Amino acid sequence: MVITSDIPVQALRAGVGTVTEEVIEEIQTRIPEYARPSDGLYLKVIRMAVEQAIEGFLNRIENPDTPWDPEPFRMIGKGEAAEGRNLEPLQTAMRLGARVGWRRLTELAEPLGLSPQTLYDLGEAIFVYLDQLADAAAEGFEEAGARAAGEIERRRARLLDLLLSHPPAGAEAVAELAKSAGWRLPKTVACVALDDRHGMPAPAPDVLLGLDRPVPCLLAPDPNGPGRARLLDHALRGRRAAIGPAVPLAAAATSLRWAGEALELSRRGVLPRGTLRCEDHMATLVVFKDEELVNALAEVRLAPLAHLRPAQQDRLAETLLAWLRYGRGAGEVAARLHVHPQTVRYRLRQLEELYGDQLADPDIRFELEIALRARQAVQGA
CATH class of the missing domain: 1.10.10 (Arc Repressor Mutant, subunit A)
Known part of the structure; x- marks a missing residue:
């Protein structure tokens, strides 16, 4: 899209301050997530984002061939992820800003002598620019989400190591790491020994995966809770696996040990193939201990x-x-x-x-x- 060169950008820049205030007021009035009148730092961040968006648009009109730097809005997307929001409030704020900008342009069209075609081109440029801002913010949001998910995954892997360590790790260390990993400490757990580590999704968000351990395994919290047994059975359908007995959290390694022994007996044909529960074969496990x-x-x-x-x-x-x-x-x-x-x-x-x-x-x-x-x-x- 080509913007004509007769647009008085300097005259538009003169009204940046007024437009900025209008956009901020509109955003804080219409979007509750951004209404923090007592938070000076937050207001400063909003103002900076609005000014960057307006200045970036004017720079594009003045110098259409200058490469655009999406990084500021990628950072804004990351900030939204850090605040625990989805992108809907930010996208709404961008649309409100575009609406205010377009309204201001239509008010200035006659005083500035803008032709209908120029005004049309400016309107189209606003929406193209809006899409680019939204794409940049989405990239930053997704990147931050992926990084956060990776960090949570690493913490949960470390938590599983602590829970399965011998001797058991201290309760305080486990509780601290569980909190940072977003994992609620259960009263009981059951470990599942797996014959195959490939293609195994977590049966539920709170199930810890240990697919890279010497004995691939899962750790399921509250295994006797409502629907938990059915959930595990569904996830393990068609696999050779052994579900260890339910034990207190501090005895998780014991549950995995029993599950591993049951799985080995299943490989030998002493216990059935497929998914089995140690609790159904305790006598055989004791005999072959x-x-x-x-x-x-x-x-x-x-x-x-x-x-x-x-x-x-x-x-x-x-x-x-x-x-x-x-x-x-x-x-x-x-x-x-x-x-x-x-x-x-x-x-x-x-x-x-x-x-x-x-x-x-x-x-x-x-x-x-x-x-x-x-x-x-x-x-x-």
Whole structure:
């Protein structure tokens, strides 16, 4: 767009002060966010922004080929982000300023001898300029928002490190960092161990992400709160992951440790694939906490079966575990195993011959169930 050179810019400059006051009054009257009559510094900032906008427009008319510096309005956009506002108040203020400027120009058109075409060109220039100011402010706003989001993300990553440290970090240090990260301290948390770190969004804004840790993980606050379990299940759908037990905040590392162990058992096939909850598999986790000890126990308690053929061992081990778990009635055991009761009675007689009085000892029965559960889990892997 070409602006004719016969515009008396110096005459327009003479009215800058009056226009500035009109614009400021209009902005403070119409936009509550900018109405701070007792804040001298804030008024000074508004005045500076208005003067820069008017002066920038006049410079453009006077020297159309001079490069325009958007930085002042990028800084204004950053300031809006720092104030916690969106861009709507600023954009409204810009439109009000343009309206006041256009009104002033139409009032001066006749005294200054401006032709209708020149007045039209000036009006178009105002709106082009307004778009450029708005774009510059939006760039600054987005840049500040991205920087703030990055800083919050870094603080939350550091907070997660503190929460999962061993020994646990002090409560005061955790509280201070949580406040600076905008994270409300919950009473309980649950950690989620992930098999895959890729493409995992945060299930909720308050869930801490630790995707770059040696064991990729999440930390979910208040896991037993309303809707929280469903939220986690939805976010983890289709993934292999293990949700640790809910623990006090200071014990977050414990929840992650259990989740990591459950995830490893899932990889081995001992626990199911997909997303699992440690709370549903506590017995298996306890049994496999020390496999060497469990193997040693199995070697002792399953010794009476050792001389049998593998198929016989499997049948008798399956029957003995069902008998220990579901009661001593042959009918109940048969129903669980889907075999005839007479078959169960025959196997139980074999077991009585092999174990003798040991099956009457409750401690031995308890150890047998541990050994047999571990055997069953490993064979199912």
